[in-house]
Amino acid sequence: MTIRRFGAEGGTGTGGQHLPFARAVEAGGWLRVSGQTPMRDGEVVEGGIVEQTTIALDNCVAIMREAGYELEHVTHVSVILTDARYFQSFNKVFAQYFGAHPPARICMVADLVVDCKVEVDVTCYKGD
Incomplete structure (x- = not known):
């Protein structure tokens, strides 16, 4: 089985910090995307839960x-949400993306190491 790594050189996090992990890894038709936060160009985009989720x-x-x-x-x-009160607003945005193809999901509340409101990772499968 071949394993492909996307962004294996690592990205850039807040403050220019080098991130020592791949953006995603694919093997056997499966793709695991590393947790994504509301960052652009290595910096968190400020805003409410709707904007950060998007x-x-x-x-x-x-x-x-x-x-x-x-x-x-x-x-x-x-x-991962940093506040349970974000749940309904998060779900509205989530439904806009996945309404026609709803995946399985877990949603939890916890602190994040990045100062933002949400982090999301996805698992994909594409058979041969």
Whole structure:
């Protein structure tokens, strides 16, 4: 089995910090996208949960498309919110992306190491 790594050289995090992990890894038709936050060019985009969710999901979709996957290939999403009160607003944005192809999902509340409201990772599958 071949393993492909996307962005294996690592990205840039807040303050120019080098991130020592791949954006995504593909093996056997599966793609795992690393957790995405509402960052652009290595900096968190300030805003409410709707804006931050949109950016985090857009970041996931951009990485998926780079690897040749689309939203209908998403099988599971993990979500971390920093406040349970964000849940309903997050769900509204989530439904705009996945309404036609809802994946399995877990959503939890926890602190994040980046000062933002949400982090999202996705798992995709595309058979031969």
